[in-house]
Amino acid sequence: xxxxxxxxxxxxxxxxxxxxxxxxxxxxxxxxxxxxxxxxxxxxxxxxxxxxxxxxxxxxxxxxxxxxxxxxxxxxxxxxxxxxxxxxxxxxxxxxxxxxxxxxxxxxxxxxxxxxxxxxxxxxxxxxxxxxxxxxxxxxxxxxxxxxxxxxxxxxxxxxxxxxxxxxxxxxxxxxxxxxxxxxxxxxxxxxxxxxxxxxxxxxxxxxxxxxxxxxxxxxxxxxxxxxxxxxxxxxxxxxxxxxxxxxxxxxxxxxxxxxxxxxxxxxxxxxxxxxxxxxxxxxxxxxxxxxxxxxxxxxxxxxxxxxxxxxxxxxxxxxxxxxxxxxxxxxxxxxxxxxxxxxxxxxxxxxxxxxxxxxxxxxxxxxxxxxxxxxxxxxxxxxxx
Numbered sequence: 001x002x003x004x005x006x007x008x009x010x011x012x013x014x015x016x017x018x019x020x021x022x023x024x025x026x027x028x029x030x031x032x033x034x035x036x037x038x039x040x041x042x043x044x045x046x047x048x049x050x051x052x053x054x055x056x057x058x059x060x061x062x063x064x065x066x067x068x069x070x071x072x073x074x075x076x077x078x079x080x081x082x083x084x085x086x087x088x089x090x091x092x093x094x095x096x097x098x099x100x101x102x103x104x105x106x107x108x109x110x111x112x113x114x115x116x117x118x119x120x121x122x123x124x125x126x127x128x129x130x131x132x133x134x135x136x137x138x139x140x141x142x143x144x145x146x147x148x149x150x151x152x153x154x155x156x157x158x159x160x161x162x163x164x165x166x167x168x169x170x171x172x173x174x175x176x177x178x179x180x181x182x183x184x185x186x187x188x189x190x191x192x193x194x195x196x197x198x199x200x201x202x203x204x205x206x207x208x209x210x211x212x213x214x215x216x217x218x219x220x221x222x223x224x225x226x227x228x229x230x231x232x233x234x235x236x237x238x239x240x241x242x243x244x245x246x247x248x249x250x251x252x253x254x255x256x257x258x259x260x261x262x263x264x265x266x267x268x269x270x271x272x273x274x275x276x277x278x279x280x281x282x283x284x285x286x287x288x289x290x291x292x293x294x295x296x297x298x299x300x301x302x303x304x305x306x307x308x309x310x311x312x313x314x315x316x317x318x319x320x321x322x323x324x325x326x327x328x329x330x331x332x333x334x335x336x337x338x339x340x341x342x343x344x345x346x347x348x349x350x351x352x353x354x355x356x357x358x359x360x361x362x363x364x365x366x367x368x369x370x371x372x373x374x375x376x377x378x379x380x381x382x383x384x385x386x
Contacts, residue, residue, distance in 0.1 A: 003310060027314045049161040224238050236255070331347075
């Protein structure tokens, strides 16, 4: 299964989104354009569909419906948050549409304004239905999150639940005070604990694969293991070659930011299940050497070759965009306007069609679209105070 089109209204920075999706999508744009918020659209669906999740939890974890709904919404689409996803599974097609509004009478809980499921054009679910009218409390939950209700389209729910997000923060991984506080913390609070929780034989096999990659990318790198201290807390332990007969041993506290980010990215790759899902990468180039960044599109293509995996990543790195395997149909450009952020595939932008057809570097084309036009105010901050 894979997503073929993503549409949404009134989601965070975006008044309207309608984007076709292939196996990869490289999302670019200026700061605060909504790159992270676009990734969060997929995470939101995953949170609704996942075990222990649900609509109320997904909205609450984002600090309420008012924080999720676009400031540009006003009365557009009646101010409702709408997500409309098209999927394909072999010859089968699926559609899942969800509209959310605030409950009236001062309670303002998020409730289902519309939920639609189609399979090969046939409607399987259309809400609100007569049961919702008899018991409006049902509208506080989607059918997507309910095992008893999603049986006819459970493959869709399971696909959304497989969304994975990578944006490890090295300082969070190193800080013992945060370890284990949040389960599945996307920023790394329990990252090493998650690694240690994998069955030993599988974990060792994955670590051996990572060792080979790390030896190629990190000078003098020798080995990678997970050690558990006397308090039961797991640590990453790496050996580095030196003039002594035995390798120098470092833990995550001594690792560089780049090494920690690379270990996290490699673990995310090797642990990706064969039945895939959607992998979200938030600026994977951070703290990495440019040569490693240039290799990432090839690494991802290799991963996708034997897995049903879609990758959506945000980036500011020209090394990623200029890879010869990245096409203009895979680059989504976000531009900030007075009516919200507008996403456009680079291949569909008439302003740069000639440059794309001339095969100019995609990073240069994108930069011309998203770079701030006047940075004099930024430069002047370093001037003498008057």
